[in-house]
Amino acid sequence: MADGPEKPAAAPAESGQSTWGGRFAEPTDAFVARLNASVGFDRRLYREDIAGSKAHAAMLAKQGIIPPDDAAAIRDGLDAVQAEIEAGQFTWSADLEDVHMNVEHRLTARIGPAGGRLHTARSRNDQVATDLRLWVLRRIDDDLVPRIDRLQRALLDVAEAHRDTVLPGYTHLQRAQPVLLAHHLLAYVEMLERDRGRLLDARKRAAESPLGCAALAGTPFPLDRGLTARALGFTRPMANSLDAVGDRDFAVELCAAAALIMTHLSRFAEELVIWSSQEFGFIELGDAFATGSSIMPQKKNPDIPELVRGKTGRVFGDLVALLTVLKGLPLAYNKDLQEDKEALFDAVDTVADCLEATARLLPSTTWRADRMRAACDAGFVTATDVADYLAAKGVPFREAHHVVGRLVGWCIAEQRALPSLSLDEFRRFSDAFDDDIRRAVTVEASVAARTSEGGTAPARVAEALAAARARMADRG
Ligand code: ARG
Numbered sequence: 001m002a003d004g005p006e007k008p009a010a011a012p013a014e015s016g017q018s019t020w021g022g023r024f025a026e027p028t029d030a031f032v033a034r035l036n037a038s039v040g041f042d043r044r045l046y047r048e049d050i051a052g053s054k055a056h057a058a059m060l061a062k063q064g065i066i067p068p069d070d071a072a073a074i075r076d077g078l079d080a081v082q083a084e085i086e087a088g089q090f091t092w093s094a095d096l097e098d099v100h101m102n103v104e105h106r107l108t109a110r111i112g113p114a115g116g117r118l119h120t121a122r123s124r125n126d127q128v129a130t131d132l133r134l135w136v137l138r139r140i141d142d143d144l145v146p147r148i149d150r151l152q153r154a155l156l157d158v159a160e161a162h163r164d165t166v167l168p169g170y171t172h173l174q175r176a177q178p179v180l181l182a183h184h185l186l187a188y189v190e191m192l193e194r195d196r197g198r199l200l201d202a203r204k205r206a207a208e209s210p211l212g213c214a215a216l217a218g219t220p221f222p223l224d225r226g227l228t229a230r231a232l233g234f235t236r237p238m239a240n241s242l243d244a245v246g247d248r249d250f251a252v253e254l255c256a257a258a259a260l261i262m263t264h265l266s267r268f269a270e271e272l273v274i275w276s277s278q279e280f281g282f283i284e285l286g287d288a289f290a291t292g293s294s295i296m297p298q299k300k301n302p303d304i305p306e307l308v309r310g311k312t313g314r315v316f317g318d319l320v321a322l323l324t325v326l327k328g329l330p331l332a333y334n335k336d337l338q339e340d341k342e343a344l345f346d347a348v349d350t351v352a353d354c355l356e357a358t359a360r361l362l363p364s365t366t367w368r369a370d371r372m373r374a375a376c377d378a379g380f381v382t383a384t385d386v387a388d389y390l391a392a393k394g395v396p397f398r399e400a401h402h403v404v405g406r407l408v409g410w411c412i413a414e415q416r417a418l419p420s421l422s423l424d425e426f427r428r429f430s431d432a433f434d435d436d437i438r439r440a441v442t443v444e445a446s447v448a449a450r451t452s453e454g455g456t457a458p459a460r461v462a463e464a465l466a467a468a469r470a471r472m473a474d475r476g
Pocket of ligand 1: 038042097098124125128333335337338339
């Protein structure tokens with residue numbers, strides 16, 4: 001019950017009086033005030049809120065809407081408020097509902113009546129939309145894209161250090177055909193490249209300014225919305241005031257991109273989990289990235305990949321929560337939109353952490369080329385090469401497939417591996433076999449033969465590595 005409705009309200013009964021008390025005869029109910037308040041989570045937007053207010057005040061002065069001295073006082077006052085927040089000296093108040101009113105209230109306490117002019121031609125509706133868009137841009141630029149780059153580099157480092165390592169490629173988690181470990185890791189580099197592209201694409205639409213749309217309809221004041229947009233790093237003002245205050249597509253797009261990043265990370269995490277099992281033994285996680293058991297002394301558990309896999313669910317949940325908040329919402333602002341933030345914050349924080357964890361874990365991982373190789377040798381992974389061999393000698397592929405099926409069945413019964421067979425043994429299954437089959441069934445020959453574009457042949461993989469490195473180099 002500790003977190004239930006009985007929890008003492010954080011807000012005293014007289015809350016809300018100062019901002020809209022003029023219209024109301026009774027103070028806000030204390031329980032309602034607590035439920036209504038978002039400052040517990042939206043205080044994270046303080047930087048964006050202050051930047052938006054400074055740009056707005058400067059524009060108001062430039063347009064002759066407020067006196068220049070007041071704008072200067074507002075600017076300096078906001079800087080002082082920011083310093084207080086960053087020094088941990090700011091007292092956040094649930095009475096003041098959200099970050100916007102907390103900051104404005106403190107500003108006015110510091111600078112007096114000039115602070116009351118800041119909210120001219122503005123509403124919290126365009127303010128919160130502006131803050132959230134700025135936050136999204138900052139997190140994409142400062143956290144998400146750099147972390148994707150970092151993980152791509154970590155994958156490339158492993159790929160380059162293991163250029164000759166082969167492991168079975170799988171379908172249905174059954175050993176299928178040998179591939180280079182570098183090729184396998186490059187598959188994730190590609191996924192992350194698309195993720196990066198999605199973030200940068202979402203960024204374009206997030207980078208439009210709602211500021212100056214006021215509550216919903218615009219404002220009679222002669223604003224210069226282009227000026228505030230440019231000052232804040234937006235590309236342009238949003239075109240429609242109703243859309244500007246009601247839209248959260250940019251948050252959905254970022255959550256959707258985050259969900260897909262998590263999908264990719266979860267697939268890799270799952271591979272790390274199974275590869276680190278004793279059954280596979282393809283990798284050993286570094287001690288610093290694994291945990292032990294409180295009861296079983298022999299255990300080394302892949303908790304970090306498991307957590308990445310597990311956290312994928314919450315990011316999907318964040319996306320669905322956000323979409324559900326927006327579904328059927330009439331124009332323009334509705335308080336439902338306050339529910340956007342926790343989902344968005346959680347999705348971004350989680351994906352940033354999981355990108356970071358995966359990148360950090362890679363360098364300390366031991367890659368057991370011997371075990372990967374042994375899995376290839378025991379796994380008939382060159383059976384397709386035998387069928388291809390027969391087809392190249394003129395045997396129809398369907399027939400060749402059947403011949404090799406019988407051959408593999410015999411090997412399983414005799415506990416033999418394909419590379420161990422003599423030419424005579426091969427010939428028991430088809431006259432088309434010649435001496436060169438002995439080379440064709442090796443893992444090396446199989447990999448080397450996969451020269452098609454995007455294939456696992458060493459020359460193709462070397463090209464792909466070089467291309468990926470060049471792409472990274474362009475990013476500085
Ligand atoms: N805390 C609010 C939110 O997060 C800010 C906007 C409030 N606007 C309003 N008209 N109540 O959405």
